[in-house]
Amino acid sequence: MTLDPRTKMVIVICLSTLALIYNSAGELLPLLLVTLLLLLLFRIDISSVWVYLKRFLQLMLVVFIIQCIFTRGGEVLLSLGSTALVSSQGLLAGASLVLRIIVIISAALIFTTFSSRDFILGLVQWKIPYELAFMVTIAMRFLPLFRDEFVNVVTAIQLRGVELKQVSWGRKIDLFRSLLFPVVFGALLKAQQLAVAMESRGFRAYPRRTYLRRLDFIWIDYAVMLIFITITLMLIISY
Amino acid sequence: MHFLTLTQVNFHYPKLSRMALENINLEIEQKSITAIIGPNGSGKTTLGKVMIGILQATGGKVLLQGEPVSEMSLAQIGRRIGYVFQNPDLQLFCATVAEEIGFGLVNQGWEPARVKEKVDFCLEFFQLAEYRHVFPLLLSQGEKQRVAIASVLVAENEFVILDEPTIGLDAYRKKILAGYLRKIASIGRGMVLISHDMGFVEHLADRVIQLEKGRIVGDSERKGRNGYDT
Structure with a gap:
Protein backbone atom coordinates (compact mmCIF):
# COMPACT_ATOMS: atom_id res chain seq x y z
CA MET A 1 0.00 0.00 0.00
CA THR A 2 1.60 3.31 -1.03
CA LEU A 3 0.31 5.94 1.31
CA ASP A 4 1.60 9.39 2.11
CA PRO A 5 3.98 9.34 5.13
CA ARG A 6 1.58 11.69 6.95
CA THR A 7 -1.24 9.17 6.57
CA LYS A 8 1.01 6.53 8.08
CA MET A 9 1.83 8.91 10.95
CA VAL A 10 -1.89 9.32 11.61
CA ILE A 11 -2.32 5.52 11.68
CA VAL A 12 0.53 5.18 14.21
CA ILE A 13 -0.92 7.98 16.37
CA CYS A 14 -4.38 6.33 16.32
CA LEU A 15 -3.03 2.90 17.26
CA SER A 16 -0.77 4.29 20.00
CA THR A 17 -3.56 6.43 21.45
CA LEU A 18 -5.87 3.43 21.68
CA ALA A 19 -3.06 1.37 23.24
CA LEU A 20 -2.63 4.04 25.91
CA ILE A 21 -6.36 4.37 26.59
CA TYR A 22 -7.20 0.68 26.75
CA ASN A 23 -6.44 -1.02 30.03
CA SER A 24 -7.45 -4.62 29.72
CA ALA A 25 -5.87 -7.48 27.85
CA GLY A 26 -9.27 -8.23 26.25
CA GLU A 27 -9.16 -4.85 24.47
CA LEU A 28 -5.45 -4.71 23.77
CA LEU A 29 -5.26 -8.16 22.19
CA PRO A 30 -7.62 -7.31 19.26
CA LEU A 31 -5.74 -4.00 18.87
CA LEU A 32 -2.49 -5.96 18.58
CA LEU A 33 -4.05 -8.21 15.93
CA VAL A 34 -5.17 -5.16 13.93
CA THR A 35 -1.68 -3.68 14.23
CA LEU A 36 -0.05 -6.90 13.00
CA LEU A 37 -2.53 -7.06 10.11
CA LEU A 38 -1.57 -3.51 9.15
CA LEU A 39 2.11 -4.44 9.24
CA LEU A 40 1.35 -7.25 6.80
CA LEU A 41 -0.53 -4.79 4.57
CA PHE A 42 2.50 -2.50 4.62
CA ARG A 43 4.66 -5.51 3.65
CA ILE A 44 6.64 -5.41 6.89
CA ASP A 45 8.17 -8.73 7.86
CA ILE A 46 6.32 -9.77 11.04
CA SER A 47 9.48 -11.47 12.34
CA SER A 48 11.11 -8.04 12.54
CA VAL A 49 8.65 -7.22 15.34
CA TRP A 50 10.39 -9.86 17.43
CA VAL A 51 13.81 -8.38 16.58
CA TYR A 52 12.68 -5.03 18.02
CA LEU A 53 10.78 -6.55 20.94
CA LYS A 54 13.82 -8.59 22.03
CA ARG A 55 15.56 -5.36 23.05
CA PHE A 56 12.71 -4.53 25.42
CA LEU A 57 12.28 -8.00 26.93
CA GLN A 58 14.02 -7.18 30.22
CA LEU A 59 12.03 -3.96 30.60
CA MET A 60 8.79 -5.82 29.89
CA LEU A 61 9.67 -8.51 32.42
CA VAL A 62 10.41 -5.94 35.13
CA VAL A 63 7.17 -4.05 34.35
CA PHE A 64 5.21 -7.31 34.39
CA ILE A 65 6.63 -8.38 37.77
CA ILE A 66 6.06 -4.95 39.35
CA GLN A 67 2.43 -4.90 38.12
CA CYS A 68 1.85 -8.46 39.33
CA ILE A 69 3.10 -7.65 42.81
CA PHE A 70 1.67 -4.18 43.36
CA THR A 71 -1.78 -4.51 41.77
CA ARG A 72 -4.19 -5.93 44.31
CA GLY A 73 -7.62 -7.48 43.83
CA GLY A 74 -9.25 -10.64 42.58
CA GLU A 75 -8.19 -14.12 43.50
CA VAL A 76 -4.87 -14.65 45.27
CA LEU A 77 -2.73 -16.87 43.03
CA LEU A 78 0.54 -16.85 44.97
CA SER A 79 1.18 -15.96 48.59
CA LEU A 80 3.99 -15.99 51.10
CA GLY A 81 2.42 -16.93 54.42
CA SER A 82 -0.42 -14.46 54.93
CA THR A 83 1.00 -11.95 52.40
CA ALA A 84 -0.54 -12.12 48.95
CA LEU A 85 2.18 -11.85 46.28
CA VAL A 86 0.35 -12.33 42.99
CA SER A 87 -3.36 -11.79 42.44
CA SER A 88 -5.45 -12.44 39.34
CA GLN A 89 -5.91 -8.65 38.92
CA GLY A 90 -2.17 -8.14 39.17
CA LEU A 91 -1.51 -10.80 36.57
CA LEU A 92 -4.03 -9.18 34.18
CA ALA A 93 -2.58 -5.70 34.81
CA GLY A 94 0.93 -7.01 34.06
CA ALA A 95 -0.23 -8.73 30.88
CA SER A 96 -2.06 -5.55 29.76
CA LEU A 97 0.98 -3.37 30.25
CA VAL A 98 3.19 -5.80 28.30
CA LEU A 99 0.59 -5.93 25.51
CA ARG A 100 0.48 -2.12 25.46
CA ILE A 101 4.26 -1.96 24.96
CA ILE A 102 4.05 -4.58 22.17
CA VAL A 103 1.29 -2.65 20.36
CA ILE A 104 3.21 0.66 20.54
CA ILE A 105 6.48 -0.92 19.34
CA SER A 106 4.70 -2.81 16.53
CA ALA A 107 2.83 0.31 15.40
CA ALA A 108 6.07 2.31 15.40
CA LEU A 109 7.45 -0.15 12.82
CA ILE A 110 5.20 1.56 10.27
CA PHE A 111 7.70 4.45 10.46
CA THR A 112 10.29 2.18 8.86
CA THR A 113 8.31 2.17 5.60
CA PHE A 114 9.35 5.73 4.71
CA SER A 115 12.60 7.69 4.94
CA ARG A 209 13.94 26.67 2.95
CA THR A 210 12.90 25.30 -0.39
CA TYR A 211 12.25 21.66 -1.21
CA LEU A 212 12.86 19.64 -4.34
CA ARG A 213 9.96 17.30 -3.63
CA ARG A 214 6.43 17.83 -2.43
CA LEU A 215 4.23 15.26 -0.75
CA ASP A 216 0.69 15.22 -2.10
CA PHE A 217 -2.34 13.55 -0.59
CA ILE A 218 -4.45 11.46 -2.93
CA TRP A 219 -8.00 10.21 -2.34
CA ILE A 220 -6.86 7.01 -0.59
CA ASP A 221 -4.92 9.04 1.97
CA TYR A 222 -8.03 11.09 2.81
CA ALA A 223 -10.13 7.92 2.99
CA VAL A 224 -7.68 6.04 5.24
CA MET A 225 -7.20 9.04 7.55
CA LEU A 226 -10.93 9.59 7.80
CA ILE A 227 -11.58 5.92 8.61
CA PHE A 228 -8.82 5.73 11.25
CA ILE A 229 -9.65 9.03 12.96
CA THR A 230 -13.41 8.28 12.98
CA ILE A 231 -12.99 4.77 14.38
CA THR A 232 -10.49 5.95 17.00
CA LEU A 233 -12.75 8.79 18.14
CA MET A 234 -15.76 6.46 18.27
CA LEU A 235 -13.83 3.92 20.32
CA ILE A 236 -12.58 6.60 22.71
CA ILE A 237 -16.07 8.12 23.16
CA SER A 238 -17.71 4.75 23.71
CA TYR A 239 -14.99 3.60 26.13
CA MET B 1 51.86 -23.58 22.98
CA HIS B 2 51.14 -20.39 21.05
CA PHE B 3 49.53 -17.52 22.94
CA LEU B 4 46.87 -16.90 20.31
CA THR B 5 45.93 -19.37 17.60
CA LEU B 6 43.46 -18.58 14.83
CA THR B 7 42.42 -21.46 12.60
CA GLN B 8 40.39 -20.94 9.42
CA VAL B 9 38.77 -17.89 10.96
CA ASN B 10 36.01 -16.17 9.00
CA PHE B 11 33.92 -13.19 9.97
CA HIS B 12 31.20 -11.31 8.21
CA TYR B 13 29.09 -8.39 9.39
CA PRO B 14 25.35 -9.11 9.08
CA LYS B 15 24.58 -6.25 6.68
CA LEU B 16 27.60 -6.63 4.40
CA SER B 17 27.77 -9.09 1.55
CA ARG B 18 31.54 -9.56 1.52
CA MET B 19 33.46 -11.35 4.27
CA ALA B 20 35.36 -9.04 6.62
CA LEU B 21 37.82 -11.84 7.40
CA GLU B 22 38.41 -14.91 5.30
CA ASN B 23 40.46 -18.05 6.09
CA ILE B 24 42.69 -16.44 8.66
CA ASN B 25 45.33 -18.85 9.98
CA LEU B 26 47.63 -17.25 12.49
CA GLU B 27 49.79 -18.16 15.45
CA ILE B 28 50.96 -15.38 17.72
CA GLU B 29 53.63 -15.82 20.36
CA GLN B 30 53.37 -14.13 23.72
CA LYS B 31 56.86 -12.68 23.88
CA SER B 32 56.85 -10.77 20.63
CA ILE B 33 55.55 -7.63 19.01
CA THR B 34 53.35 -8.46 16.05
CA ALA B 35 52.07 -5.72 13.79
CA ILE B 36 48.98 -5.97 11.62
CA ILE B 37 48.98 -3.57 8.72
CA GLY B 38 46.78 -3.01 5.69
CA PRO B 39 44.66 -0.40 3.92
CA ASN B 40 41.37 0.97 5.28
CA GLY B 41 38.66 -1.67 5.39
CA SER B 42 41.11 -4.56 5.11
CA GLY B 43 39.86 -6.10 8.37
CA LYS B 44 42.60 -5.10 10.83
CA THR B 45 40.29 -3.83 13.57
CA THR B 46 37.86 -6.70 12.99
CA LEU B 47 40.74 -9.16 13.41
CA GLY B 48 41.75 -7.49 16.69
CA LYS B 49 38.16 -7.65 17.96
CA VAL B 50 37.84 -11.31 16.95
CA MET B 51 41.10 -12.11 18.77
CA ILE B 52 39.79 -10.63 22.01
CA GLY B 53 36.24 -11.97 21.72
CA ILE B 54 34.38 -8.66 21.26
CA LEU B 55 33.28 -10.14 17.92
CA GLN B 56 32.70 -13.87 17.65
CA ALA B 57 34.17 -15.51 14.55
CA THR B 58 31.43 -16.74 12.20
CA GLY B 59 33.68 -19.64 11.20
CA GLY B 60 36.86 -21.26 12.50
CA LYS B 61 38.45 -21.21 15.94
CA VAL B 62 40.24 -18.67 18.08
CA LEU B 63 42.27 -20.14 20.94
CA LEU B 64 43.87 -18.24 23.79
CA GLN B 65 46.63 -20.50 25.14
CA GLY B 66 44.69 -23.51 23.89
CA GLU B 67 41.34 -22.37 25.33
CA PRO B 68 38.54 -21.32 22.92
CA VAL B 69 37.90 -17.60 23.27
CA SER B 70 34.21 -18.22 22.52
CA GLU B 71 33.89 -20.11 25.82
CA MET B 72 35.48 -17.35 27.89
CA SER B 73 33.82 -14.21 29.23
CA LEU B 74 35.10 -10.80 28.15
CA ALA B 75 36.29 -10.20 31.72
CA GLN B 76 38.32 -13.44 31.72
CA ILE B 77 39.95 -12.43 28.44
CA GLY B 78 40.34 -8.83 29.60
CA ARG B 79 42.33 -9.92 32.65
CA ARG B 80 44.86 -11.56 30.31
CA ILE B 81 44.77 -9.28 27.27
CA GLY B 82 44.54 -5.52 27.42
CA TYR B 83 42.77 -3.89 24.49
CA VAL B 84 43.11 -0.29 23.34
CA PHE B 85 40.23 0.64 21.06
CA GLN B 86 40.82 2.48 17.79
CA ASN B 87 38.49 5.22 19.00
CA PRO B 88 39.28 6.23 22.61
CA ASP B 89 35.76 7.65 23.03
CA LEU B 90 34.48 4.07 23.07
CA GLN B 91 36.49 3.02 26.07
CA LEU B 92 36.47 6.06 28.34
CA PHE B 93 33.59 6.04 30.79
CA CYS B 94 34.75 7.29 34.18
CA ALA B 95 34.17 10.75 35.64
CA THR B 96 37.87 11.68 35.94
CA VAL B 97 41.14 10.73 34.25
CA ALA B 98 42.58 9.30 37.49
CA GLU B 99 39.46 7.18 38.05
CA GLU B 100 39.67 5.98 34.44
CA ILE B 101 43.24 4.79 34.81
CA GLY B 102 42.59 3.13 38.16
CA PHE B 103 39.21 1.58 37.28
CA GLY B 104 40.48 -1.86 36.24
CA LEU B 105 42.85 -2.12 39.19
CA VAL B 106 40.19 -1.14 41.76
CA ASN B 107 37.73 -3.61 40.32
CA GLN B 108 40.28 -6.40 40.24
CA GLY B 109 40.80 -5.90 43.96
CA TRP B 110 44.20 -4.21 44.04
CA GLU B 111 45.24 -2.57 47.33
CA PRO B 112 44.24 1.16 47.32
CA ALA B 113 47.83 2.25 48.05
CA ARG B 114 49.15 0.22 45.11
CA VAL B 115 46.38 1.58 42.85
CA LYS B 116 47.34 5.13 43.79
CA GLU B 117 51.00 4.45 43.16
CA LYS B 118 50.32 2.96 39.71
CA VAL B 119 47.86 5.71 38.76
CA ASP B 120 50.32 8.42 39.82
CA PHE B 121 53.06 6.77 37.79
CA CYS B 122 50.88 6.58 34.67
CA LEU B 123 49.67 10.16 35.05
CA GLU B 124 53.28 11.32 35.20
CA PHE B 125 54.58 9.01 32.48
CA PHE B 126 51.86 9.85 29.97
CA GLN B 127 52.00 13.54 30.95
CA LEU B 128 48.42 13.61 32.17
CA ALA B 129 49.00 14.76 35.76
CA GLU B 130 47.40 18.16 35.18
CA TYR B 131 44.24 16.44 33.93
CA ARG B 132 43.89 14.12 36.95
CA HIS B 133 40.43 15.47 37.88
CA VAL B 134 39.20 16.30 34.36
CA PHE B 135 36.34 14.44 32.64
CA PRO B 136 38.16 12.31 30.00
CA LEU B 137 35.75 13.06 27.15
CA LEU B 138 36.56 16.78 27.45
CA LEU B 139 40.21 16.20 26.53
CA SER B 140 41.73 16.61 23.06
CA GLN B 141 41.95 13.55 20.80
CA GLY B 142 45.65 13.01 21.56
CA GLU B 143 45.08 13.34 25.31
CA LYS B 144 42.13 10.94 25.19
CA GLN B 145 44.34 8.49 23.31
CA ARG B 146 46.97 8.73 26.04
CA VAL B 147 44.35 8.16 28.76
CA ALA B 148 43.01 5.12 26.87
CA ILE B 149 46.50 3.64 26.47
CA ALA B 150 47.42 4.37 30.10
CA SER B 151 44.19 2.83 31.42
CA VAL B 152 45.00 -0.42 29.60
CA LEU B 153 48.76 -0.62 30.12
CA VAL B 154 48.42 0.11 33.86
CA ALA B 155 46.85 -3.32 34.46
CA GLU B 156 50.07 -5.11 33.44
CA ASN B 157 48.26 -7.74 31.37
CA GLU B 158 50.45 -10.48 29.91
CA PHE B 159 49.47 -9.37 26.39
CA VAL B 160 48.11 -6.17 24.84
CA ILE B 161 46.34 -5.39 21.58
CA LEU B 162 46.64 -1.76 20.54
CA ASP B 163 44.44 -0.59 17.68
CA GLU B 164 46.00 2.47 16.00
CA PRO B 165 47.74 3.64 19.20
CA THR B 166 49.58 6.50 17.53
CA ILE B 167 46.53 8.33 16.16
CA GLY B 168 46.52 11.84 17.60
CA LEU B 169 49.97 11.56 19.16
CA ASP B 170 52.72 14.00 18.25
CA ALA B 171 56.24 12.79 17.34
CA TYR B 172 57.57 13.30 20.85
CA ARG B 173 54.76 11.34 22.51
CA LYS B 174 55.00 8.62 19.86
CA LYS B 175 58.63 8.22 20.85
CA ILE B 176 57.70 8.00 24.53
CA LEU B 177 55.02 5.40 23.76
CA ALA B 178 57.42 3.37 21.60
CA GLY B 179 59.97 3.40 24.43
CA TYR B 180 57.36 2.21 26.94
CA LEU B 181 56.09 -0.55 24.64
CA ARG B 182 59.62 -1.73 23.97
CA LYS B 183 60.28 -1.77 27.71
CA ILE B 184 57.22 -3.88 28.52
CA ALA B 185 58.02 -6.21 25.60
CA SER B 186 61.51 -6.71 27.01
CA ILE B 187 60.01 -8.06 30.25
CA GLY B 188 57.99 -10.66 28.35
CA ARG B 189 54.66 -8.90 27.75
CA GLY B 190 53.74 -9.41 24.12
CA MET B 191 51.53 -7.29 21.96
CA VAL B 192 49.73 -6.88 18.68
CA LEU B 193 49.96 -3.46 17.09
CA ILE B 194 47.27 -2.61 14.57
CA SER B 195 48.57 0.40 12.73
CA HIS B 196 48.88 2.47 9.61
CA ASP B 197 51.95 4.14 10.98
CA MET B 198 54.70 2.25 9.13
CA GLY B 199 57.48 4.21 10.84
CA PHE B 200 56.14 3.17 14.26
CA VAL B 201 55.60 -0.43 13.14
CA GLU B 202 59.08 -0.82 11.63
CA HIS B 203 60.58 0.68 14.75
CA LEU B 204 58.95 -1.88 17.05
CA ALA B 205 57.56 -4.98 15.38
CA ASP B 206 59.29 -8.36 15.31
CA ARG B 207 56.73 -9.58 12.81
CA VAL B 208 54.48 -7.83 10.32
CA ILE B 209 51.24 -9.33 9.02
CA GLN B 210 49.66 -7.65 6.05
CA LEU B 211 45.92 -7.84 5.45
CA GLU B 212 44.04 -7.03 2.27
CA LYS B 213 40.29 -7.49 1.76
CA GLY B 214 40.08 -9.66 4.86
CA ARG B 215 42.87 -12.04 3.84
CA ILE B 216 46.46 -12.35 4.95
CA VAL B 217 48.64 -11.41 2.01
CA GLY B 218 51.97 -11.08 3.77
CA ASP B 219 53.67 -12.37 6.91
CA SER B 220 57.26 -11.38 7.55
CA GLU B 221 59.65 -11.72 10.49
CA ARG B 222 62.25 -9.12 11.38
CA LYS B 223 65.61 -9.94 9.90
CA GLY B 224 68.39 -8.06 11.57
CA ARG B 225 67.93 -4.32 12.24
CA ASN B 226 66.78 -3.08 8.89
CA GLY B 227 64.29 -5.36 7.24
CA TYR B 228 61.76 -8.16 7.30
CA ASP B 229 62.02 -11.64 5.82
CA THR B 230 58.85 -13.11 4.23
Missing part, protein backbone atom coordinates in the same frame (compact mmCIF):
# COMPACT_ATOMS: atom_id res chain seq x y z
CA SER A 116 13.48 10.25 7.58
CA ARG A 117 13.61 12.82 4.75
CA ASP A 118 9.93 12.13 3.99
CA PHE A 119 9.16 12.30 7.68
CA ILE A 120 10.62 15.82 7.89
CA LEU A 121 8.93 16.84 4.65
CA GLY A 122 5.59 15.57 5.94
CA LEU A 123 5.87 17.47 9.22
CA VAL A 124 7.00 20.67 7.47
CA GLN A 125 4.02 20.49 5.08
CA TRP A 126 1.87 20.25 8.20
CA LYS A 127 3.33 23.67 9.14
CA ILE A 128 5.59 22.30 11.84
CA PRO A 129 8.81 24.41 11.91
CA TYR A 130 11.64 22.71 10.04
CA GLU A 131 14.00 22.98 13.03
CA LEU A 132 11.52 21.12 15.22
CA ALA A 133 10.90 18.41 12.60
CA PHE A 134 14.63 17.99 12.09
CA MET A 135 15.17 17.73 15.84
CA VAL A 136 12.63 14.89 16.05
CA THR A 137 14.44 12.88 13.35
CA ILE A 138 17.82 13.54 14.92
CA ALA A 139 16.44 12.33 18.26
CA MET A 140 15.16 9.18 16.55
CA ARG A 141 18.58 8.63 14.97
CA PHE A 142 20.34 9.28 18.28
CA LEU A 143 18.45 6.66 20.25
CA PRO A 144 20.28 3.65 18.73
CA LEU A 145 23.55 5.55 19.12
CA PHE A 146 22.76 6.00 22.78
CA ARG A 147 22.19 2.27 23.09
CA ASP A 148 25.45 1.53 21.22
CA GLU A 149 27.26 3.89 23.57
CA PHE A 150 25.98 1.94 26.55
CA VAL A 151 26.96 -1.41 24.94
CA ASN A 152 30.46 -0.01 24.27
CA VAL A 153 30.83 1.10 27.86
CA VAL A 154 29.72 -2.29 29.17
CA THR A 155 32.22 -4.01 26.81
CA ALA A 156 35.00 -1.66 27.94
CA ILE A 157 34.20 -2.36 31.60
CA GLN A 158 34.31 -6.11 31.06
CA LEU A 159 37.58 -5.86 29.16
CA ARG A 160 39.08 -4.21 32.23
CA GLY A 161 38.46 -7.53 34.00
CA VAL A 162 35.11 -6.84 35.68
CA GLU A 163 32.87 -9.93 35.60
CA LEU A 164 29.49 -8.18 35.48
CA LYS A 165 27.54 -11.41 35.85
CA GLN A 166 29.30 -12.22 39.10
CA VAL A 167 29.16 -8.75 40.60
CA SER A 168 26.56 -8.41 43.38
CA TRP A 169 23.38 -6.48 42.53
CA GLY A 170 24.32 -3.68 44.93
CA ARG A 171 27.72 -3.26 43.27
CA LYS A 172 26.15 -3.57 39.82
CA ILE A 173 23.65 -0.77 40.55
CA ASP A 174 26.47 1.31 41.99
CA LEU A 175 28.54 0.69 38.84
CA PHE A 176 25.73 1.60 36.45
CA ARG A 177 24.78 4.66 38.50
CA SER A 178 28.31 5.99 38.30
CA LEU A 179 28.32 5.28 34.55
CA LEU A 180 25.13 7.20 33.93
CA PHE A 181 26.76 10.62 34.31
CA PRO A 182 29.58 10.04 31.79
CA VAL A 183 27.23 8.38 29.27
CA VAL A 184 24.66 11.20 29.49
CA PHE A 185 27.38 13.86 29.49
CA GLY A 186 29.03 12.16 26.51
CA ALA A 187 25.71 12.24 24.65
CA LEU A 188 25.27 15.95 25.42
CA LEU A 189 28.80 16.61 24.22
CA LYS A 190 28.05 14.77 20.98
CA ALA A 191 24.84 16.79 20.55
CA GLN A 192 26.81 20.01 21.02
CA GLN A 193 29.42 18.88 18.45
CA LEU A 194 26.65 17.91 16.05
CA ALA A 195 25.07 21.37 16.39
CA VAL A 196 28.40 23.05 15.59
CA ALA A 197 28.97 20.70 12.62
CA MET A 198 25.46 21.43 11.28
CA GLU A 199 25.75 25.19 11.64
CA SER A 200 29.20 25.19 10.02
CA ARG A 201 27.58 23.49 7.03
CA GLY A 202 24.97 26.18 6.70
CA PHE A 203 22.06 24.85 8.76
CA ARG A 204 19.57 27.72 9.20
CA ALA A 205 21.75 29.99 7.08
CA TYR A 206 18.63 31.29 5.30
CA PRO A 207 15.27 31.89 7.01
CA ARG A 208 13.29 30.20 4.22
